[in-house]
Amino acid sequence: MAENGEPRIRLGMVGGGTGAFIGYVHRIAARLDDDYELVAGALSSRPDVAIESGKNLRLAEDRIYTSYEEMAAKEAARKDGIQAVSIVTPNHMHFGPAKTFLEAGIHVICDKPLTSTLEDARALATIKPKKGAKFLLTHNYTGYPLVRQARELVKSGALGKIRIVQVEYPQDWLTEAVSSKQADWRTDPKRSGAGGAIGDIGTHAYNLARFVTGLKLDALSADLTSFVKGRKLDDNVQILLRFQGGARGMLWASQVAVGHENGLKLRVYGEKGSIEWVQANPNEMWYAEFGKPRQLLTRGGSIAGNVAPAMNVRIPGGHPEGYLEAFATLYSQFAEVIRGNGKAYAGILPSLADGVEGMEFITAAVQSSKNDGKWTKLSDV
Amino acid sequence: MAENGEPRIRLGMVGGGTGAFIGYVHRIAARLDDDYELVAGALSSRPDVAIESGKNLRLAEDRIYTSYEEMAAKEAARKDGIQAVSIVTPNHMHFGPAKTFLEAGIHVICDKPLTSTLEDARALATIKPKKGAKFLLTHNYTGYPLVRQARELVKSGALGKIRIVQVEYPQDWLTEAVSSKQADWRTDPKRSGAGGAIGDIGTHAYNLARFVTGLKLDALSADLTSFVKGRKLDDNVQILLRFQGGARGMLWASQVAVGHENGLKLRVYGEKGSIEWVQANPNEMWYAEFGKPRQLLTRGGSIAGNVAPAMNVRIPGGHPEGYLEAFATLYSQFAEVIRGNGKAYAGILPSLADGVEGMEFITAAVQSSKNDGKWTKLSDV
Amino acid sequence: MAENGEPRIRLGMVGGGTGAFIGYVHRIAARLDDDYELVAGALSSRPDVAIESGKNLRLAEDRIYTSYEEMAAKEAARKDGIQAVSIVTPNHMHFGPAKTFLEAGIHVICDKPLTSTLEDARALATIKPKKGAKFLLTHNYTGYPLVRQARELVKSGALGKIRIVQVEYPQDWLTEAVSSKQADWRTDPKRSGAGGAIGDIGTHAYNLARFVTGLKLDALSADLTSFVKGRKLDDNVQILLRFQGGARGMLWASQVAVGHENGLKLRVYGEKGSIEWVQANPNEMWYAEFGKPRQLLTRGGSIAGNVAPAMNVRIPGGHPEGYLEAFATLYSQFAEVIRGNGKAYAGILPSLADGVEGMEFITAAVQSSKNDGKWTKLSDV
Amino acid sequence: MAENGEPRIRLGMVGGGTGAFIGYVHRIAARLDDDYELVAGALSSRPDVAIESGKNLRLAEDRIYTSYEEMAAKEAARKDGIQAVSIVTPNHMHFGPAKTFLEAGIHVICDKPLTSTLEDARALATIKPKKGAKFLLTHNYTGYPLVRQARELVKSGALGKIRIVQVEYPQDWLTEAVSSKQADWRTDPKRSGAGGAIGDIGTHAYNLARFVTGLKLDALSADLTSFVKGRKLDDNVQILLRFQGGARGMLWASQVAVGHENGLKLRVYGEKGSIEWVQANPNEMWYAEFGKPRQLLTRGGSIAGNVAPAMNVRIPGGHPEGYLEAFATLYSQFAEVIRGNGKAYAGILPSLADGVEGMEFITAAVQSSKNDGKWTKLSDV
The missing domain is CATH 3.40.50.720 (NAD(P)-binding Rossmann-like Domain)
Structure with a gap:
């Protein structure tokens, strides 16, 4: 590219x-x-x-x-x-x-x-x-090289059948009642939609888990809370997840979790292995094989082998890439799609269908929470 | 002592x-x-x-x-x-x-x-x-000095009113079907009771959250799973928590989470601050005040001030104490209770009442899970 | 910008x-x-x-x-x-x-x-x-926001008079004899100069310490080694440092330190405080005040206060910036200099004089090592 | 035992x-x-x-x-x-x-x-x-299980021929002039000897490097400093090391390094691999094989295999052991020596000869520093 x-x-x-x-x-x-x-x-x-x-x-x-x-x-x-x-x-x-x-x-x-x-x-x-x-939805966290590698690891079977998915996205910028350009529309149902934290960051967390595991979410049981007085939308989201095929998970997203700037974190556990990735330090990822010491993979590091083009590693390991580079990867790979050279990115770049699924997730979470945590199928909203 | x-x-x-x-x-x-x-x-x-x-x-x-x-x-x-x-x-x-x-x-x-x-x-x-x-229940993790300090921080109001409690206890030793002295009775309903992971480690996680926050659990919604074929008891536990007073939480305990040896971890978020403590490195604890850089407290370190006797710091900061020392603290402080010098430990050492509450927690979790995650009050079991 | x-x-x-x-x-x-x-x-x-x-x-x-x-x-x-x-x-x-x-x-x-x-x-x-x-030398690590903040902390007196400077830059890519476009000229005295690791990365480490502390190096005692058979230039560098004003330091740079991709790390200790920064995770920096818990500062985080324009924080804390952004900061601030708006960057952007000083450092290190570690003044080369 | x-x-x-x-x-x-x-x-x-x-x-x-x-x-x-x-x-x-x-x-x-x-x-x-x-010298850090395992890894050849040894022991408790039972004798030449930090903690650092690598120190070049006014002994120690066989190293010990409680840390790099161990979290150790992702070994964890009796792992991985346990291991293994069952610990428990070597190290460091860093052989003091 x-x-x-x-x-x-x-x-x-x-x-x-x-x-x-x-x-x-x-x-x-x-x-x-x-x-x-x-x-x-x-x-x-x-x-x-x-x-x-x-x-x-x-x-x-x-x-x-x-x-x-x-x-x-x-x-x-x-x-x-x-x-x-x-x-x-x-x-x-x-x-x-x-x-x-x-x-x-x-x-x-x-x-x-x-x-x-x-x-x-x-x-x-x-x-x-x-x-x-063509259409690209900028679920930018999917552009991180190690997120792509995590997805490859799952697909390769290295983790075995997935059992558990723990994903979280805590922030603290809405800990108190605030007013700012960024805060105002995100806490206003008219501009943001029926979800607050669930729509702003919960959907990122869900999309990340979905992207890496490839698992479809069957149903969820949600508890959405609004801790700050006068806030019209949820600022804290706790959800139990049931994936098709039997995997279970938890999703936590919060805008009132003091001490977290942007703590997106994904952990995936299979029958044979696990991975753990934290967005704040995106150039490292834990990989564990059952019965062996945990390994710390690095972006572009030794285990990557023949790095797939989808990973878009611009500079060698040890020279950290960040948020902007991950975002840029979506753009440059979509450019290839536009030019008709996008085969390698099929199923990787976030699509309109992913966007619809994200809205189903948000809608199901809001509904479940209103129904006191009733298990709600995505296919029923 | x-x-x-x-x-x-x-x-x-x-x-x-x-x-x-x-x-x-x-x-x-x-x-x-x-x-x-x-x-x-x-x-x-x-x-x-x-x-x-x-x-x-x-x-x-x-x-x-x-x-x-x-x-x-x-x-x-x-x-x-x-x-x-x-x-x-x-x-x-x-x-x-x-x-x-x-x-x-x-x-x-x-x-x-x-x-x-x-x-x-x-x-x-x-x-x-x-x-x-007298009676002592060895919920040993409450013996760690920084766990005691976390409790003091909450009591002092430094964290403000508690909003969120995230606690987890992942292990991986039962990832596959195994047979050993330790494994056999823990996976046998006759000897272990109705709970597997929930009774063995979930109860530790619950007790730790309870001890540090002082919050009483009002109700829970649980999803207990048994991933390994033929296993009679749960080996993975995911629970939503509602505390009296409005705080919300999540509890995850697992014996099939590849890569975790004994990953007990507690995070508590209030209106003004938060703490995070991980048992595997128990001599450090994160403390965040809203709007300020996070601080890494150490066992016996500078912020501890006049360390309460309950904390039982034997050796100076930087000389790590561990699991055995925390366990020993329960023993030596119970010795003081036996000798009639136990005032300082009132309400701190785990009691028979804590044990009953732990059994209510286990029982409620098993019931809720059987009822497809229905919110279940501890007072109703 | x-x-x-x-x-x-x-x-x-x-x-x-x-x-x-x-x-x-x-x-x-x-x-x-x-x-x-x-x-x-x-x-x-x-x-x-x-x-x-x-x-x-x-x-x-x-x-x-x-x-x-x-x-x-x-x-x-x-x-x-x-x-x-x-x-x-x-x-x-x-x-x-x-x-x-x-x-x-x-x-x-x-x-x-x-x-x-x-x-x-x-x-x-x-x-x-x-x-x-005008002239810009791309000592790119000085472009990282937290490196700039470290410099500000030193200048503000928050650390007190500096006593100790520990800086290191270990890599492992030349652990074995290799041949590649990148490796060949860096290990060839004709193209690289008299220094190997000392010129390629030692000079980065030196420049970083110099930039953050503002201290001038008085003298050094160096031990340069070439571990790989047939290599003509040093691949491991260990140096004792004496700064003007009495501070002492150590510098280690290595291309044969297995397990390090690009481990640039700086620690500065003064009479009242210290900082520690690691390039591989450049969005965090430790800051300690004597007698208080260590604090983890983040790029653009709460302590930054009115972030100086020199820091060039593009996106909020928690959205990691990396190597390319730090490099870009040098470019965009030099653009301001070219346009005549560069006052804010005076003394900050690496200059020709810094380049000369870097060459004096390399030359002194090579000379000292040849003289069995004799203390060598930069002013004498 | x-x-x-x-x-x-x-x-x-x-x-x-x-x-x-x-x-x-x-x-x-x-x-x-x-x-x-x-x-x-x-x-x-x-x-x-x-x-x-x-x-x-x-x-x-x-x-x-x-x-x-x-x-x-x-x-x-x-x-x-x-x-x-x-x-x-x-x-x-x-x-x-x-x-x-x-x-x-x-x-x-x-x-x-x-x-x-x-x-x-x-x-x-x-x-x-x-x-x-019989005689036992309580160089207690050699009692940590992972320090023993590091030694085994070196002996097994897993790291290849050792090239670089970086060891440090920073503390901050003598940052200011203080008077206390602990401080007084340690800063008094009559009771402590000719070395301050070098004797109190530098000797621990040296012994640890010696124990793990098995390498004999040939010569050193030392820069000992006393930063606090009126202090009679060194409070900061920076030393270049040359081992027999060609390995090079650096040793830093300090009592004025703000932010460090007891920061003993050892890194050993060989032709094929490396290890890194930090005393403050002694239940983990990094192990790198060249060209592969770094692995985080744990005390008693999976790679330990048939743990040698010398390692004395009392409780399973994930249940942290600390300073007291490491100390106790020296005691209990010396008990076996006393009972005549000590074969397994030959060459492992610190001996009188190790004590003499430690004093040679201290003496050589003090001499070298007085001679402006002249390379000084341990065999010449």
Whole structure:
């Protein structure tokens, strides 16, 4: 990927104006491997912010838009129009742009969760994209090389049949009542959807477990809590998991777990082995074979052997890669998909179907919790 | 404690013959602080083993017994008879000896869980001990200095109101079907009771959380699994917890979690702070205040201040103490209780009431799991 | 930095053809914050590789050069010629290009060590750059946010007067005799200079200690060893350090330390506090105040307070940044220097003077080792 | 060992009165495995303290002595006299008692370093013990199971020929000028000898490296510093090491390294593998084979295989053992030596010869430092 002479893909962006967190991350991800060139944007719902932000990003004046509909229409009509668009708005503003651009024949890169309601998600899944426009959901943690390697280890049978999946995602930034651009929409049911922590980070945890194990979740029993007075959405999520095939699991996500910045952690136990990976130090992963000492695998380290291209190890072991690199891997591999060279990433890059499943997970968790933890099947929501 | 000229307490032992694990541990614990002298034993239900074991422990011939009933009767009648007895038999053999010795006016030190059934536990709680005979349940993990300090931190309000309790106890020694002295009785409902992992280690995890937080458990929703073919009792336990006052928690105990030797770990999160403690490296504990860097406390380290006597720090920080020292702390502090100097340990040393509560926890978990995870109150079992 | 509308700086590159490690790193660093645009290159001393590599990087045909002299001359003559150049050749090929471009009025970004001989380094320091052309030495580890914070902590007096500096940089990739593009020139005195491990990684360790503590090294006593048969340069370096003002230290660098990928680690102890930082997990740093529990600081975490702009924290704590981001920070801050906005980075970005000092360190170490560890002053070489 | 019916060894103690640190440790070590019975003592040079301390330890009145000479004479004359004695006085008071008891035919267990001068050490080595009285030097860190396993790994060739030995022992308790029973004699040349940190902890570090690698030290180059104003002995020690056979090493010991309680750490690198062990968490050890992921060995864990009896693993992996257990292992294995069953421990238990070598190390370090770091051979002091 990158640096092979192929032209850059022309990219637009919806949302992500100056000061936004995730839009900034998407832009770095897009340019890190040199596969994209940002040429257009509808960067804010506020026209002044949209224009100022566009200038800051050196966009040509006629490609700074104040509505995504306009951008879709005009760019689709240009010869040198954007080939792909990144949607980095709050959850309730994913559906509209995603539908519009797909139907305009423009590839879509969309932040997670897919939408703010399961209905929207399912509706989006029925869209017929024009000209084979493709879709990427940025479940960015799946881009970490060792997460990919964990998935390979499971697939290879090294862990044996999976029995137990323990996944957690504790944070502490909502420990107290706070108000900020980031906090406000995430704790507002209108913009975030019916889930708080469950939608913002629980879905990451679920997706990570799903991605690494390949197991489908059969049913869950959830206890969603809101600890901070006046908060309308859950800020703490505790869930029992039953996977198809018999594996059991637990999922904990919290925004009030003092001392945790971003403590995403996955542990998978099979009949023969286990792995443990922690996002805060993503260049290491524990691997245990039953009856042998635990081994500390490193990104690109010795056990990796012939590292699969999907792992995208840019620099040798010991030179840590991080969050931005993992994010960039999704972008650069999606570029290959767009160019028609994406075979190696089939089933690996997070898809629209994954997005729908994520919304089913959120919906089932909210329902189960309302029903006092009743075991709820994903297929029943 | 110890080394203050007070005479040693004369101790007997039931169970713990040559080759037993926990009896050996109890003996080291008894002598480490020099507060006890082992002088009598009914060390095995097999007479030959009882006699051989007694000789190995240098017991006088007339104080090597082949039944605990005989030992209770004869020792109670001797002027220099035992003052206390350690019961280190499998679970179903706790009730009989405990009742007998208490009624003989001999202090009892009993391994956990208290009994193999809740009925036995409750029956034991109604016994009238002769001559004020006292009872100690060896929930040994409560003897670790940093566990005591964690409890003090919670009590002091440093963590604020507790919101979340995450506790786990993974092991891997029963990953495959095995047969050994240790494994056999622990996987046999007749000797172990209705719980497998839940009774053997889940109860430790529960007790630890209870001890540190001081919170009473209101209800639980459990999913008990038996992964190994042919195993009659659970080997994996996943439970949602609701404490009185609103705190929520999760408890995971497993005997099939590949890569874990004895991974007891407790995390407690309050409105203002949190702690994290891992038994495998018990001389360190994380402490976080909201909005400040996490601190790594050490056993006897700087933050401990005037270390409470209950913490029993024998040697300075940096010289690690371990499992045996924690166990010994229970023994030596119980010696003080026996001597009438035990005020400082009131509410700290695990009691018969704690044992009953532990059996309620096990029973509720088994019931809840049979009822497909129905929330079950401890007060309803 | 970046994303503020300022035009990108036009960049050229010397060395770094397809397959090179450090050139690739420089290119990612250059584009990560969107401050540069690579428009010209003399990417290899082999014309075919130079041309092929230029195409892969989408350079215009007339800006793919086969000699750096030609590139300097032609680019200096173009109106849209490069404003800066990255030199990423083996050590002995730093001097020529650096001199040429500086004298052509083009800013220079040069990999470390500065040159292959102290003479070259000193000669370079006497060059008169045309049009105020500036120089950046990519001692990339100084770009890590927590390294910057460590420096701030020392400067603030939080550690008190520094007493002890322990720094190490163990690797294991040259444990056996190997031959590869990377290994060959690094173990060849003609291309690498008189130092092996001392020049390749020892100089990084030294620079890191120097950067964080601000202390000047007075003298050293070195023991350089070559463990692998037939190797012409040192592969293991052990040095005692005496700093001006009385602090003492040790430096260990090794390419044969089995089990270490890239184990750069710095520890600094003062009269009141200490810090410890490990490159492999660069988002955490230990900070100890005497008599208090150790604290684990995180990149962008709570203690950082008003994070100085020099720290360049792109994403919140818990989202790990790595090697490429630290490298990119040097690039983007040098862009500010080029644009005349570089005040905040004065004394922070590694300079030509730092490069000369690095060569004095290497030279003193080699001399001391030849003299059986005689204490050697940097001012005497 | 222990619990096999053999009678306890009758033990006396010189030094170790109430309030002493190391005497208390020796007593716990003596009783932990039930191989000794403390029956006599000359516990302090102050008669009142000696008597009070003896009572606290329940010694018979006629076996509480106020001079060690008297104790040696009277105990040697008793039928039930002590068979062994523990010497736990400050360094300058090791020689007299050791000589006296050995010549009285009583086994000696002596704290380290052997003496306060090399002359005393060498003189002691020429003593002819009566009745084959034996000698144990309590270099207690060699009693840790994983330290023993490290030694086995080296001996087995798993690491290949040793190239590099990095050992360190940082503490911070003397960071400031302090006065206490423990601090006073350790910083007083008259009681401690010519070395401060070098004698108190440097010698532990050296002994540990020597024990694990089996390598003899050829020469050293030392830089000893005293950072605290008014302190008469070194409080920081930095040494380059050259072992016979070509291995190189570094040793750092410090009493002013803020943030370290007792940071003894050993790393050994060979041509094929390496190990790393840290005393503060002694139940884990890193083991790396070149080209493979690092493995985390545990005390009694899976790789231990048929654990050699020398390792003395009392309880299963995951149940941490600590400092006292390691100390106790020296005691219980020396008990076997006394009983004539000590074959398995030949060359393992620290001996008088090890004590002499330790004094040569201290002496060479002090000399080298006085000679501005001149390489000094141990054979030349």
